Amino acid sequence: MSDHTTRTLRDDEQRAASSLFRSTLHAAPPSDEEWERTRFAFQPDRTLGVFDRELIGTARSFDSTVVVPGGAAVPLAAVTGVGVRPDRTRRGVLRELMRAQFEDLSARGTVAALLYATEGPIYGRFGYGVGTRGLSYTVDRRRAVFRPEAPRGGEVELLDVDAAMARLPEIYSGLAASRPATMARPSYWWAGLGNRLRKADVPPVTVLHHGAGGVDGIAQYAVDRDSGADSATMRVDMLDTASDAAFAGLWRYLLGVDLVDRVKAWMRPLDEPTELLFTDPRVCRSTGVEDEAWLRLVDVPAALAARVRACGRLVIEVDDPVLPSNSGRYLITPDEVIRTGEPAQLRMGVDALAMIYLGTWRPSVLAGTGRVGVLDPEAPAIADRLFGIGADRAAWCGTFF
Numbered sequence: 001m002s003d004h005t006t007r008t009l010r011d012d013e014q015r016a017a018s019s020l021f022r023s024t025l026h027a028a029p030p031s032d033e034e035w036e037r038t039r040f041a042f043q044p045d046r047t048l049g050v051f052d053r054e055l056i057g058t059a060r061s062f063d064s065t066v067v068v069p070g071g072a073a074v075p076l077a078a079v080t081g082v083g084v085r086p087d088r089t090r091r092g093v094l095r096e097l098m099r100a101q102f103e104d105l106s107a108r109g110t111v112a113a114l115l116y117a118t119e120g121p122i123y124g125r126f127g128y129g130v131g132t133r134g135l136s137y138t139v140d141r142r143r144a145v146f147r148p149e150a151p152r153g154g155e156v157e158l159l160d161v162d163a164a165m166a167r168l169p170e171i172y173s174g175l176a177a178s179r180p181a182t183m184a185r186p187s188y189w190w191a192g193l194g195n196r197l198r199k200a201d202v203p204p205v206t207v208l209h210h211g212a213g214g215v216d217g218i219a220q221y222a223v224d225r226d227s228g229a230d231s232a233t234m235r236v237d238m239l240d241t242a243s244d245a246a247f248a249g250l251w252r253y254l255l256g257v258d259l260v261d262r263v264k265a266w267m268r269p270l271d272e273p274t275e276l277l278f279t280d281p282r283v284c285r286s287t288g289v290e291d292e293a294w295l296r297l298v299d300v301p302a303a304l305a306a307r308v309r310a311c312g313r314l315v316i317e318v319d320d321p322v323l324p325s326n327s328g329r330y331l332i333t334p335d336e337v338i339r340t341g342e343p344a345q346l347r348m349g350v351d352a353l354a355m356i357y358l359g360t361w362r363p364s365v366l367a368g369t370g371r372v373g374v375l376d377p378e379a380p381a382i383a384d385r386l387f388g389i390g391a392d393r394a395a396w397c398g399t400f401f
């Protein structure tokens, strides 16, 4: 990469980065009108560019926070907009972007980075691991009958796009984060959503659920009608709830919308109990489980310290070739996380640690597949207990970017 320059882009270069990224996804560049909206999705000084004669690769991020097991929120970089021009791929441009981005994030005190990956093989080599997984399912609306004991829910209120964009940021930040991996949604994220809503041919509908204490749930959906096949599918793009009544109430609303045959929910929490609402659980068919958000622990000691740890004492050895300052042995107890010279009981790459960190994978499961090396046969069970606490609900990000 000696014939290349890597640097942070100026504000007047962001549009070129956006166009380049979109071209790598085979999408059109932003129109003038669209750019007027999407430019607010770009946090200043956070877009990197690699140049030879011209811009050939880009990656950006914006600041947020993420909830870790135990409830603490740690500084997070939401990484997105990663693309390399197709005539310059496979010669180390992404590797250079990742190096520069980690250097920048480390200097800023970022504890973790999250991203949604277009393809599975890309990011593991840079220390990202599958931090959360998502369940997709379809509800057969015409056969769905609610069980009598399912919560009734409260009133719902429909919002158009203008009202949604004005009210949702404050409402979302008021919904108590109940799961590991819940991410704060800064203005940069809302700007991206606003653009998607405004450029849709038929704008998605936003629904608020009102509980006893005020708004306690949000849903957003769009309906795709195939008039030829006389069939319609509702796609649920957002469903964030802070109470059981809001969850059931919003599902009652969604399934009450006429001229819909099925409701598709994509990348939902693995333990979402939708099928339990119905007399016949099979009206809710799982259509797949896949990686949701990929997690990178940028500052391993800070991340381990921020997470709740159950009783037990464990020494792990972490290998991080990309950010070598994270490599080393850590003694982990409920009270402290310290570097140690003691022999390691488990050995793992920083990507495997990310898979364990939010509770998505148990250490013993990773050990069984060879992703974690076992040096002390007692250690997988100790690690399961230590990292199991605070992960009683499935980790889920739910904030696509």
Ligand SMILES: CC(=O)SCCNC(=O)CCNC(=O)[C@H](O)C(C)(C)COP(=O)(O)OP(=O)(O)OC[C@H]1O[C@@H](n2cnc3c(N)ncnc32)[C@H](O)[C@@H]1OP(=O)(O)O
Residues within 6 Å of the ligand: 024, 025, 079, 080, 081, 082, 083, 084, 085, 088, 089, 090, 091, 092, 093, 094, 095, 096, 115, 116, 117, 118, 119, 121, 122, 125
């Ligand atoms: C968070 C997001 O924004 S996700 C969006 C990611 N972007 C896209 O999917 C857009 C289309 N793809 C691209 O733009 C590019 O192919 C990128 C960004 C995925 C990869 O960029 P490149 O510059 O080709 O990657 P680079 O040459 O640095 O590769 C580094 C390593 O990753 C491997 N690699 C890179 N991309 C892929 C891939 N898609 N599948 C498998 N391996 C890959 C390379 O083979 C290389 O391996 P090595 O270190 O063993 O030699």
